[in-house]
Amino acid sequence: xxxxxxxxxxxxxxxxxxxxxxxxxxxxxxxxxxxxxxxxxxxxxxxxxxxxxxxxxxxxxxxxxxxxxxxxxxxxxxxxxxxxxxxxxxxxxxxxxxxxxxxxxxxxxxxxxxxxxxxxxxxxxxxxxxxxxxxxxxxxxxxxxxxxxxxxxxxxxxxxxxxxxxxxxxxxxxxxxxxxxxxxxxxxxxxxxxxxxxxxxxxxxxxxxxxxxxxxxxxxxxxxxxxxxxxxxxxxxxxxxxxxxxxxxxxxxxxxxxxxxxxxxxxxxxxxxxxxxxxxxxxxxxxxxxxxxxxxxxxxxxxxxxxxxxxxxxxxxxxxxxxxxxxxxxxxxxxxxxxx
Ligand SMILES: [Zn+2]
Numbered sequence: 065x066x067x068x069x070x071x072x073x074x075x076x077x078x079x080x081x082x083x084x085x086x087x088x089x090x091x092x093x094x095x096x097x098x099x100x101x102x103x104x105x106x107x108x109x110x111x112x113x114x115x116x117x118x119x120x121x122x123x124x125x126x127x128x129x130x131x132x133x134x135x136x137x138x139x140x141x142x143x144x145x146x147x148x149x150x151x152x153x154x155x156x157x158x159x160x161x162x163x164x165x166x167x168x169x170x171x172x173x174x175x176x177x178x179x180x181x182x183x184x185x186x187x188x189x190x191x192x193x194x195x196x197x198x199x200x201x202x203x204x205x206x207x208x209x210x211x212x213x214x215x216x217x218x219x220x221x222x223x224x225x226x227x228x229x230x231x232x233x234x235x236x237x238x239x240x241x242x243x244x245x246x247x248x249x250x251x252x253x254x255x256x257x258x259x260x261x262x263x264x265x266x267x268x269x270x271x272x273x274x275x276x277x278x279x280x281x282x283x284x285x286x287x288x289x290x291x292x293x294x295x296x297x298x299x300x301x302x303x304x305x306x307x308x309x310x311x312x313x314x315x316x317x318x319x320x321x322x323x324x325x326x327x328x329x330x331x332x333x334x335x336x337x338x339x340x341x342x343x344x345x346x347x348x349x350x351x352x353x354x355x356x357x358x359x360x361x362x363x364x365x366x367x368x369x370x371x372x373x374x375x376x377x378x379x380x381x382x383x384x385x386x387x388x389x390x391x392x393x394x395x396x397x398x399x400x401x402x403x404x
Contacts, residue, residue: 085389132179181208183387189375323358
């Protein structure tokens, strides 16, 4: 029998990634193209069309397609129920139908973080877990829960959006991507740590990130007024953790709220595995001792039971591809079982 493949797509704010994936999870025929998501629905659909046709050109037998997308994704209808302004007009897009028409095979879609969780369950640190909690720390804070092999969605496809649980009712002036204040994402995600650093320097906190002590506080503020915005990464914050007050505070806040979140979620869902993904944990040797130190505040036993559940993602950027492939294969199998 001719070997079968599914198309697995990861829709990102900047890039689109797609691969063919066989039933065993072997990845081939990698395609990569700018998503043009910030230009809106039509531009993103054009990019999707392009990447699907690139995958189809391989001439292999394709039997399914699936994609992970940002936003509230209705896994039952294949429609994007809600997306904030980052992808203009993405709300209401009949993405599942679009994928099916373009590829000529059955499709599935889900929220990108749910898809990452499914990828971790299938091929990553969550293999064999009864209850897997996956946290993805990037521009935002994505999360997904896989229980007995199934993604928990909730009736409105908003379940386990832990990045938007409010963990602080004051103390931040930087809004979350959802528009609210005090969400876990606002403190924990690398993207928001950078936003908070900019905000702090604009209101007069000195930091090496803006050029202090070579520049005075007012000279750093002038940089922002003159659109000479300082550029830095979370790695720069790590490098100055011991000699810069702002870097230390932002990192400590991030680990403090991540520990709080992990503790509370452990009490809610009792996961046997928690995966931490995103570029931030490439510096795991630096962050994990800080995280365990914060977690120790909540556990009365000197041993940290949660310590043995936490795994740094080894799939990296491929978690979303593996997850989309699993989503597609599960759908293919369900349709075949129904038609048998
Ligand atoms: Zn939020």
